Amino acid sequence: MSTESPPSRMRWLTVVTVSVALFMVTLDNLIVTVGLSTIRADLGASLESLEWTVNAYTLAFAVALIPAASLGDRFGRKKTFIAGLALFTAASAAAALAPNVDLLVAARMLQGVGGAVIAPLTLTLLAAGVPKEKRGIALGIWSAISGVAVAMGPLVGGAVIEIASWHWMFWINVPIGLILIPAVVRQIKESYGEKAPLDLPGFAFVGLGLLGVVFGLIRGEAEGWTSPLIVGSIGAGVVLLALFVWWERRTLSPMVPLNLFQNRGFVVTNLVGFFMMFGTFGSIFLLSQQLQFLFGYDALDTGLRMLVWTGATLAVAPFAGPLAERYGPRLFMAGGLALQAIALTWIAFVSELGMSWTELIGPFVLAGVGMALVFAPSASAVLASVRPERAGQASGVNNAIREVGAVFGVAVLGTVFAANGAFDSPQAFLDGTFPAVLAGAAVTGLGALVALLHRSSHPQPGPTKTDATPELVGQPH
CATH class of the missing domain: 1.20.1250.20 (MFS general substrate transporter like domains)
Incomplete structure (x- = not known):
């Protein structure tokens, strides 16, 4: 018979739950790399479209990463974490069902936002649910699982495509998400942090600025580097990023x-x-x-x-x-x-x-x-x-x-x-x-x-x- 107390068992279930969530998000970035050629052939995607398939996820993740933690502090880390899992799971299903590359890119962007909500809160929830004297072991498990996801991403992606199709690179997230959401509801206690004001202007400036520059870089070869579209896109992006720096220097609650x-x-x-x-x-x-x-x-x-x-x-x-x-x-x-x-x-x-x-x-x-x-x-x-x-x-x-x-x-x-x-x-x-x-x-x-x-x-x-x-x-x- 186990001598471990129920709170202790619950503690390690929390570690496993948040670690699996991090594994899913981390895996989803690199898992796509080996599927790009298959997606290109199946959907008739261009190189530019393939770039957006990767960058839509990464750009959305990068921009949403910092304010995501603040959302958890303000509205409750557990509730925000569940919302991130739900968004990531739904977006994964949408990516799997995408009939064309444009809808795939849109779904990947939503995945990135969901992943940005999940990733920082895995560590916050772990720290809140594990006593300080046990935290080193818990962080070791959390870090190791994330490292395995990085290493295994291309292999898992290749295996899924070989056994089924590229759609299953995204379908595999759905049952994981559907299992994790009720597990979080049962096992994790709600907690809050400092309710600092959200820097919505900063979020808009940096998000739209990066989008403008990246769009110009990706489309530049096809449209011509001196075309009004490309010059305007990159120019507007640079201006918005400059406005982001200007705003962050002046606001009382900067995003960065x-x-x-x-x-x-x-x-x-x-x-x-x-x-x-x-x-x-x-x-x-x-x-x-x-x-x-x-x-x-x-x-x-x-x-x-x-x-x-x-x-x-x-x-x-x-x-x-x-x-x-x-x-x-x-x-x-x-x-x-x-x-x-x-x-x-x-x-x-x-x-x-x-x-x-x-x-x-x-x-x-x-x-x-x-x-x-x-x-x-x-x-x-x-x-x-x-x-x-x-x-x-x-x-x-x-x-x-x-x-x-x-x-x-x-x-x-x-x-x-x-x-x-x-x-x-x-x-x-x-x-x-x-x-x-x-x-x-x-x-x-x-x-x-x-x-x-x-x-x-x-x-x-x-x-x-x-x-x-x-x-x-x-x-x-």
């Missing part, structure tokens, strides 16, 4: 407290995250398709080979964090980005017709190790650069900036591909991926140089926040 950026370590770490996701995620967007286009692999074979990359990340990450805590994050972040730059350059130059896929194992492992050397040390560097009561805000900003980096990476590298290559033949595809992946290598190389500027510094003072808990996910998407 700009005084966080007075700390050099915080600025450098955020630039590192942006450059890493720009170069690496943008390259993965193309390389996952290259495996299928160049070698004729199906989605499952592609997922298995991408596991070399993501598996290396999962294997090394647990060691990178403690070592960075002991020796400082600067050389780990710089070294990790340098390894990614070397790996992407290696991939670009060895990729050719008639090659064996085994020639990619070395650079894939190198890239995965490089990612691991950046993830945990950068999270540690962010938290070390701010006062404890501002950890949640700092983590939120850092995660949002990384997601924005992924959006720009897919948009810019996709544009480089479109200017130099096409889907017409394997050689035409290689003609596009060669300069695009080299551009990704250049961006990560620049990030390595920026990382060398990191210096440990004293956190900036800030207003004390009650119920201060790190609210945002430390794992990547």
Whole structure:
């Protein structure tokens, strides 16, 4: 007979519930990468449409990430979490049923908003439901499950497509969501945080500004870079982003407290995250398709080979964090980005017709190790650069900036591909991926140089926040 008390059992059920929710959201970002070629063939999607299939989710996630935690504080974390699960589940069903790429993109955007509500609240609810002395174990479980989702995303996506169809990449979320919602209702207690005013103007400025710039970058090659549509879209986006900065400096309740950026370590770490996701995620967007286009692999074979990359990340990450805590994050972040730059350059130059896929194992492992050397040390560097009561805000900003980096990476590298290559033949595809992946290598190389500027510094003072808990996910998407 179990000697564990009912409250204790309920506590660990809470850990499992929020961890599974995080697994679902994290998995859904990378699971799509191996399905892009199948979606393109089935729905007749263009490269631009494929970019939006990825970026609609990531952009919505990035923009909604920071205000999502505030919604939980104001309206109740449990109620907000349930609403996020319901939205994500419904949007997943809509994506599975989408008859064309436009509706798929719209559903992916709603998924991103739902995911942005779920992700930060998993950690907040975990912290509220687990006593401090047990929190280390709980956070280890939570972090490990998220890491497994990152590693397994391409493999799960490939397996689902192989067994059924690309629609089931989204259908699998529906039963999980339908199980999680009543579990949350039964197991998790309601809690509230500081009810700060919502920064709706800031949300509108940054959301529309990023949308304008990204739309211009994705459509620029097709419309012409000097066309009124593209110049107007990018110009309006830049103006709106400038208005966002202006507004955040003046409002009493900013969505992004700009005084966080007075700390050099915080600025450098955020630039590192942006450059890493720009170069690496943008390259993965193309390389996952290259495996299928160049070698004729199906989605499952592609997922298995991408596991070399993501598996290396999962294997090394647990060691990178403690070592960075002991020796400082600067050389780990710089070294990790340098390894990614070397790996992407290696991939670009060895990729050719008639090659064996085994020639990619070395650079894939190198890239995965490089990612691991950046993830945990950068999270540690962010938290070390701010006062404890501002950890949640700092983590939120850092995660949002990384997601924005992924959006720009897919948009810019996709544009480089479109200017130099096409889907017409394997050689035409290689003609596009060669300069695009080299551009990704250049961006990560620049990030390595920026990382060398990191210096440990004293956190900036800030207003004390009650119920201060790190609210945002430390794992990547």
